[in-house]
Amino acid sequence: MSLYHEAAALLTGPSTHGGSLKSRVFSNKDLKSPPAQVYALALETCKWSAVLKEVVENAELLKHERKLTPILSILLSHDLLLAKGGIALPASHGLRQSIDRHKARLTSEFTKARIRRKCPTIDTLRDLIESDHAGPIQHPRWIRVNTVKSTLDAQLETTFQGWEIVPSITEVMTAGRKRKVICLDGHIPNLLAVPPSAMDFTKTEAYKKGEIILQDKASCFPAYLLDPRPEDGDIIDACSAPGNKTTHLAGILSEREGGFARGGQMMIHAFEKDRNRAKTLQKMIRIAGSDVGTVVHPGEDFLRADPMAEEYARVGGLLLDPSCSGSGIVGRDDVPELWLPESPGSNNRNNKGNAIANSKNGNKKRKRPEGEETSKPPPSIMVDDDGETTVVSSEKDLQQRIEALAAFQLQIILHAFEFPAAKKVTYSTCSVHAGENEEVAVRALRSEVARRRGWRVLKRGEQVRGMREWDVRGELEGSEGDGEVAEGCIRAFRDDGRGTMGFFVVGFVRDGDVDGEKGEDEGPYARDEEGRIVRDGNGIPTLKATGRKAVEIDEDGGEGQRFGSGSDGEGPFVRDAEGKIVRDENGMPTLKSGVVEEDESGDDWSGFDD
Numbered sequence: 001m002s003l004y005h006e007a008a009a010l011l012t013g014p015s016t017h018g019g020s021l022k023s024r025v026f027s028n029k030d031l032k033s034p035p036a037q038v039y040a041l042a043l044e045t046c047k048w049s050a051v052l053k054e055v056v057e058n059a060e061l062l063k064h065e066r067k068l069t070p071i072l073s074i075l076l077s078h079d080l081l082l083a084k085g086g087i088a089l090p091a092s093h094g095l096r097q098s099i100d101r102h103k104a105r106l107t108s109e110f111t112k113a114r115i116r117r118k119c120p121t122i123d124t125l126r127d128l129i130e131s132d133h134a135g136p137i138q139h140p141r142w143i144r145v146n147t148v149k150s151t152l153d154a155q156l157e158t159t160f161q162g163w164e165i166v167p168s169i170t171e172v173m174t175a176g177r178k179r180k181v182i183c184l185d186g187h188i189p190n191l192l193a194v195p196p197s198a199m200d201f202t203k204t205e206a207y208k209k210g211e212i213i214l215q216d217k218a219s220c221f222p223a224y225l226l227d228p229r230p231e232d233g234d235i236i237d238a239c240s241a242p243g244n245k246t247t248h249l250a251g252i253l254s255e256r257e258g259g260f261a262r263g264g265q266m267m268i269h270a271f272e273k274d275r276n277r278a279k280t281l282q283k284m285i286r287i288a289g290s291d292v293g294t295v296v297h298p299g300e301d302f303l304r305a306d307p308m309a310e311e312y313a314r315v316g317g318l319l320l321d322p323s324c325s326g327s328g329i330v331g332r333d334d335v336p337e338l339w340l341p342e343s344p345g346s347n348n349r350n351n352k353g354n355a356i357a358n359s360k361n362g363n364k365k366r367k368r369p370e371g372e373e374t375s376k377p378p379p380s381i382m383v384d385d386d387g388e389t390t391v392v393s394s395e396k397d398l399q400q401r402i403e404a405l406a407a408f409q410l411q412i413i414l415h416a417f418e419f420p421a422a423k424k425v426t427y428s429t430c431s432v433h434a435g436e437n438e439e440v441a442v443r444a445l446r447s448e449v450a451r452r453r454g455w456r457v458l459k460r461g462e463q464v465r466g467m468r469e470w471d472v473r474g475e476l477e478g479s480e481g482d483g484e485v486a487e488g489c490i491r492a493f494r495d496d497g498r499g500t501m502g503f504f505v506v507g508f509v510r511d512g513d514v515d516g517e518k519g520e521d522e523g524p525y526a527r528d529e530e531g532r533i534v535r536d537g538n539g540i541p542t543l544k545a546t547g548r549k550a551v552e553i554d555e556d557g558g559e560g561q562r563f564g565s566g567s568d569g570e571g572p573f574v575r576d577a578e579g580k581i582v583r584d585e586n587g588m589p590t591l592k593s594g595v596v597e598e599d600e601s602g603d604d605w606s607g608f609d610d
């Protein structure tokens with residue numbers, strides 16, 4: 001079967017694979033042509049289909065070539081008029097000849113279609129098509145600088161040399177194909193956004209060397225919220241493949257004194273149950289340069305890891321990003337709109353069911369007459385973020401699938417809560433359903449292990465700055481009316497103009513055990529006889545191992561690494577009559593007016609608000 005027949009079958013045949021066009025193509029094991037080629041042809045033809053329909057109809061191609069179907073006519077016309085190599089068939093092939101015979105007329109109609117759209121060149125028409133296809137709300141592409149291997153400054157001087165830095169992602173999202181613009185993110189350090197139609201970054205040296213990683217902004221929330229520090233001990237990433245968050249953890253630690261892969265003592269345990277996905281994880285970790293301090297557990301089920309094992313005695317933080325419905329992923333259910341030319345005697349609808357009438361200037365949709373039968377929508381197929389498919393033909397099916405996922409997700413959290421030295425946990429999904437998000441968080445907080453071990457939600461005021469300042473928070477209803485939990489939860493929605501995918505993350509922390517199972521399980525800080533963490537006059541805990549303060553205050557009182565210095569020699573914080581730093585109810589020090597906070601990472605990095 002030719003490339004064109006395969007693309008035609010995918011675009012017009014019944015979907016047996018569900019999901020996006022991409023998943024339909026790449027999960028189809030029967031394809032003879034290279035999947036990437038089929039996908040590119042199908043996608044590009046869809047984008048151009050409104051123009052190609054006009055060209056084919058006005059050239060009367062289907063009237064002259066009765067054996068040609070509407071879908072084949074636009075697939076072939078696409079390659080004739082727009083593909084660099086032309087039609088990918090030998091000149092003697094019947095399909096190719098059926099188009100070649102009309103080349104002059106098709107080319108002339110294509111020029112007229114371009115001029116009708118007031119585009120002086122094919123490139124301007126291409127820009128127009130790209131922006132139409134992207135819809136009213138576009139999604140930028142996010143690039144994280146991998147600080148294990150590079151720095152933001154180094155990337156700005158190399159990969160992005162000559163790119164214009166703009167202050168808002170709106171500008172990035174609406175920039176044309178030709179404008180090289182980037183925006184430095186204001187929430188996540190070392191993250192930048194580029195226009196959706198920017199060059200293919202997977203071809204750059206920086207990408208091949210692992211210096212930059214393509215990762216959605218929201219997917220960067222969990223590692224940043226976990227805020228791993230060398231004094232936390234080891235970290236577990238419970239559900240790791242393909243490894244975006246594992247490598248992000250390594251990146252954050254590599255910037256910290258005594259941290260990862262700079263002779264640091266701590267390590268990351270990366271679990272991945274699926275052996276094949278574990279191979280991808282290992283590859284990503286190696287390319288990102290974080291293999292030195294990461295122990296991969298390929299094919300290992302995190303739920304079977306014994307929290308009491310010696311190997312995990314120092315695990316202070318866990319990042320949990322388990323399988324979910326994937327309902328927040330951008331493009332997950334995208335099947336691009338396809339406009340087909342009218343063939344003699346056809347009823348002329350597009351693939352979204354819109355009836356259309358021929359027009360010299362494009363496509364007019366007609367209203368469905370009252371009482372006209374509408375066909376029952378076919379069952380949709382839910383593709384989880386790790387590829388599992390479920391046929392969902394009713395609201396009940398969806399509920400059942402979400403409940404099954406939620407039960408598994410809860411198990412993962414409760415298991416993480418058992419690790420003796422653990423003090424912080426993040427739980428995330430790329431789902432938009434409260435049933436997998438806030439509701440799971442509430443159930444975890446009400447569990448026996450949470451009460452026994454003192455786990456509570458990480459409050460908004462306690463979160464790292466970028467997450468504290470992110471203003472999309474959890475659903476109050478899903479949090480069962482608990483405002484503190486809802487505020488602690490962080491949400492992201494696709495298509496809300498912030499340029500992210502749909503996402504959810506929440507942090508859990510514990511200050512100590514509740515029912516006295518202390519001793520071995522004390523964590524990194526020194527404690528008094530009653531089990532309370534030993535703090536100095538400013539509330540800074542003392543490290544058990546060294547006897548030194550967990551955060552050193554400079555001579556001038558500034559936590560130099562985290563905050564800017566004041567100008568009066570007393571540091572940047574407001575102090576009371578006894579000289580103690582004044583803190584709010586969350587323990588956050590109060591800054592003197594005029595002192596600007598720097599980013600937690602201690603960078604000079606200055607981002608812009610979205």
Ligand SMILES: C[S@@+](CC[C@H](N)C(=O)[O-])C[C@H]1O[C@@H](n2cnc3c(N)ncnc32)[C@H](O)[C@@H]1O
Nearest residue numbers: 239240241242243244245272273301302321323
């Ligand atoms: C949402 S994906 C993780 C994405 C990953 N954190 C990232 O950012 O690249 C979930 C992964 O967890 C794995 N997984 C599911 N259950 C698991 C378990 N019990 N133990 C370990 N891995 C598991 C799945 O195979 C899948 O690869």
